[in-house]
Amino acid sequence: MQVTSAIKEPNPVTAAAIPPSAQSVAKPIIEIDHLHKVYKTGDVEVHALRGVSLTIREGEFVAIMGTSGSGKSTMMNIIGCLDRPTRGKYTLDGHDVSELSKDQRADIRNLKIGFVFQGFNLLSRTSALENVELPMLYANIPTEERQKRAREALTAVGLAGREMNHPNQLSGGQQQRVAIARALVNRPTLILADEPTGNLDTRTSTEVMEIFQRLNREQGITIVLVTHEQDIAEYTKRVVVFRDGKIRRDYRIDEPRDAAEEMKQLPPPDEIDQEE
Amino acid sequence: MNFLIVFRVAFRALARNKMRSALTMLGVIIGVASVIAMVSIGQGAQASVQEQIASVGTNLLFVRAGSQNTGGVRSGTDQGGTNTLTVEDIEAIKREVPSVSMASPSVQSRSQIVFGNQNWNTQVQGVSEQYLEIRKWKMQTGAFFTEADVRTAARVAVIGQTIADNLFPGIDPVGQMIRVRELPFRVVGVLAARGQDQQGRDQDDLVMAPYTTVQKKLLAITYIQFANVSAISPEATKLAEQQISELLRQRHKLAPNQENDFSVRNMTDVADAADETNRIMTMLLGSIAGVSLLVGGIGIMNIMLVSVTERTREIGIRMAIGARSSIVQTQFLIESIVLSLAGGAIGIAVGVGISLFIPKMLGWPTLISPTAIFGSVVFSAAIGIIFGFFPARKAAGLDPIEALRYE
Numbered sequence: 066m067q068v069t070s071a072i073k074e075p076n077p078v079t080a081a082a083i084p085p086s087a088q089s090v091a092k093p094i095i096e097i098d099h100l101h102k103v104y105k106t107g108d109v110e111v112h113a114l115r116g117v118s119l120t121i122r123e124g125e126f127v128a129i130m131g132t133s134g135s136g137k138s139t140m141m142n143i144i145g146c147l148d149r150p151t152r153g154k155y156t157l158d159g160h161d162v163s164e165l166s167k168d169q170r171a172d173i174r175n176l177k178i179g180f181v182f183q184g185f186n187l188l189s190r191t192s193a194l195e196n197v198e199l200p201m202l203y204a205n206i207p208t209e210e211r212q213k214r215a216r217e218a219l220t221a222v223g224l225a226g227r228e229m230n231h232p233n234q235l236s237g238g239q240q241q242r243v244a245i246a247r248a249l250v251n252r253p254t255l256i257l258a259d260e261p262t263g264n265l266d267t268r269t270s271t272e273v274m275e276i277f278q279r280l281n282r283e284q285g286i287t288i289v290l291v292t293h294e295q296d297i298a299e300y301t302k303r304v305v306v307f308r309d310g311k312i313r314r315d316y317r318i319d320e321p322r323d324a325a326e327e328m329k330q331l332p333p334p335d336e337i338d339q340e341e
Numbered sequence: 342m343n344f345l346i347v348f349r350v351a352f353r354a355l356a357r358n359k360m361r362s363a364l365t366m367l368g369v370i371i372g373v374a375s376v377i378a379m380v381s382i383g384q385g386a387q388a389s390v391q392e393q394i395a396s397v398g399t400n401l402l403f404v405r406a407g408s409q410n411t412g413g414v415r416s417g418t419d420q421g422g423t424n425t426l427t428v429e430d431i432e433a434i435k436r437e438v439p440s441v442s443m444a445s446p447s448v449q450s451r452s453q454i455v456f457g458n459q460n461w462n463t464q465v466q467g468v469s470e471q472y473l474e475i476r477k478w479k480m481q482t483g484a485f486f487t488e489a490d491v492r493t494a495a496r497v498a499v500i501g502q503t504i505a506d507n508l509f510p511g512i513d514p515v516g517q518m519i520r521v522r523e524l525p526f527r528v529v530g531v532l533a534a535r536g537q538d539q540q541g542r543d544q545d546d547l548v549m550a551p552y553t554t555v556q557k558k559l560l561a562i563t564y565i566q567f568a569n570v571s572a573i574s575p576e577a578t579k580l581a582e583q584q585i586s587e588l589l590r591q592r593h594k595l596a597p598n599q600e601n602d603f604s605v606r607n608m609t610d611v612a613d614a615a616d617e618t619n620r621i622m623t624m625l626l627g628s629i630a631g632v633s634l635l636v637g638g639i640g641i642m643n644i645m646l647v648s649v650t651e652r653t654r655e656i657g658i659r660m661a662i663g664a665r666s667s668i669v670q671t672q673f674l675i676e677s678i679v680l681s682l683a684g685g686a687i688g689i690a691v692g693v694g695i696s697l698f699i700p701k702m703l704g705w706p707t708l709i710s711p712t713a714i715f716g717s718v719v720f721s722a723a724i725g726i727i728f729g730f731f732p733a734r735k736a737a738g739l740d741p742i743e744a745l746r747y748e
């Protein structure tokens with residue numbers, strides 16, 4: 066099923082062909098079969114995806130890599146039920162997404178998927194707490210529980226005490242952590258992150274990856290993240306490389322880097338994270 | 342997702358942009374406030390006319406020389422006119438029409454009044470001794486002239502408060518001599534002040550003298566211009582009007598195909614005419630104000646449309662994290678309704694405030710209309726729904742991916 070092409074890999078990553086043994090035991094969450102996506106702008110047709118097949122199982126932590134324009138974001142939008150494929154089949158947690166209505170897809174995004182974006186995408190002039198409450202608002206969760214869970218989620222990403230801060234009173238790393246808390250708060254089975262560290266420096270990137278690793282390890286949340294940094298991909302357990310709308314490589318990382326360990330080695334955080 | 346939550350989301354969104362929300366409401370505030378103020382001015386005018394008419398007495402009738410369609414309510418002001426109406430006509434009315442209790446002939450002349458070195462130009466009205474009672478006026482000081490004064494064409498005068506104030510500052514006018522067109526008149530009394538009438542004219546700027554005196558000494562005429570007649574009761578006015586007409590036609594020897602050379606009007610007609618005028622004025626003022634309310638509504642739509650564009654990214658975020666389009670649409674619709682209703686509520690407060698303030702500032706009577714207030718509430722809600730619908734649908738129709746990419 067998975068493509069394991071033998072194209073030369075420039076980075077010295079401990080890669081291995083996927084053995085269909087251990088992984089295949091877990092339930093598949095994402096099943097993509099010969100997916101195509103064609104954008105039409107006027108007379109021009111752009112084939113963003115050209116027959117992608119991919120299966121991601123419960124508990125996986127996958128990095129999608131590839132050059133700019135290779136179709137990574139297109140893939141993520143389809144996985145996230147924000148967009149629909151032109152051709153091919155996509156099954157999410159057993160549901161054929163192409164058969165779902167617009168409202169049903171909205172409900173899936175609300176309850177099953179947590180999004181983390183490169184540009185954070187928080188509501189401005191709105192407190193961290195209210196930002197995190199937002200998905201629960203649309204899920205009809207009562208006020209008390211909503212606030213309790215929002216506080217817990219903020220604590221989980223290390224932002225206890227920052228509940229009332231507005232995005233412009235938070236650093237980039239802190240804003241991204243609010244966004245992660247927001248993605249988490251409806252207890253999704255899947256977190257999708259499109260270049261979540263793209264706007265962050267090394268230290269805050271490591272912090273963000275530490276949170277992802279912890280969520281994946283402790284809560285078993287499946288995570289798919291797009292990155293074009295090899296360093297970041299090394300924190301995940303599997304790398305899928307896109308090129309020209311196709312999967313070029315798909316390999317496992319046997320010994321991912323441990324962000325928590327690396328954090329301990331780093332010098333104590335400077336002021337950047339506190340102020341700004 | 343229940344309604345309360347969408348309401349809260351909408352409210353938070355409005356609170357995040359207080360300045361813009363306030364400015365958006367301004368249009369509706371001005372619209373609603375002006376509708377309420379305008380309607381209350383119009384209705385105040387109407388009520389005060391009714392009140393004046395009630396105080397004059399609804400059993401009052403005017404008989405006027407000349408045909409029906411030569412002039413309106415202000416028939417008394419014209420000097421010339423036809424000479425068809427005589428004192429004898431009025432005497433006949435008094436004598437022969439059973440539904441009439443009192444009648445006073447009237448003639449008037451604009452004249453220069455002099456006291457000492459003071460000058461005043463005013464209307465001199467010649468009436469009979471019954472006039473005071475017919476009109477239900479009161480005296481301030483002194484007494485009205487008598488039947489004997491009328492019979493002998495005595496040079497006596499009763500003056501209005503304005504004349505007293507201007508010609509006799511600090512002096513008791515009663516017993517003083519004034520000159521009217523160079524003729525000396527003795528002031529016998531001062532009328533109680535009546536203030537301004539509906540059109541803002543001073544009702545105390547007048548001098549009254551026996552009609553015989555005005556006819557002979559001032560105008561040198563034998564006919565009269567009009568007459569004030571009192572019916573025996575308000576219910577009798579219609580009958581009196583009819584009987585007076587019949588009597589005068591007979592006395593003037595008018596053939597059946599000839600038009601009346603006089604006119605008889607009762608106060609109910611006058612009231613109806615004034616009422617109609619005021620009703621039209623109220624409607625006119627109200628609809629001008631209504632246009633400003635409409636403009637306010639379009640303002641809301643405008644701002645909501647700008648707001649949707651400006652908040653494209655916010656909409657994208659909401660949709661990405663699971664807001665259904667119908668929820669987004671409801672949110673924007675509620676925002677618009679909240680804006681217009683809040684604007685309406687403030688507008689009502691401002692409008693009522695203005696309505697209470699106008700009588701003190703401008704001296705115009707106002708009457709706050711519950712209908713206008715209720716109408717404003719309904720209208721602002723309607724504005725919120727109608728003008729909020731299009732922007733809300735625009736928001737709901739956005740594609741989340743496009744919206745998220747929007748800068």
Ligand SMILES: Nc1ncnc2c1ncn2[C@@H]1O[C@H](COP(=O)(O)OP(=O)(O)O)[C@@H](O)[C@H]1O
Nearest residue numbers: 104106111113132133134135136137138139140
């Ligand atoms: N909405 C769109 N309309 C037209 N073309 C698009 C659209 N989105 C993406 N594309 C095109 O599809 C291709 C893949 O884009 P994308 O998935 O964003 O790549 P990546 O995220 O890997 O940089 C690119 O050539 C891009 O120009």
Ligand SMILES: [Mg+2]
Nearest residue numbers: 134137138139
């Ligand atoms: Mg991209």
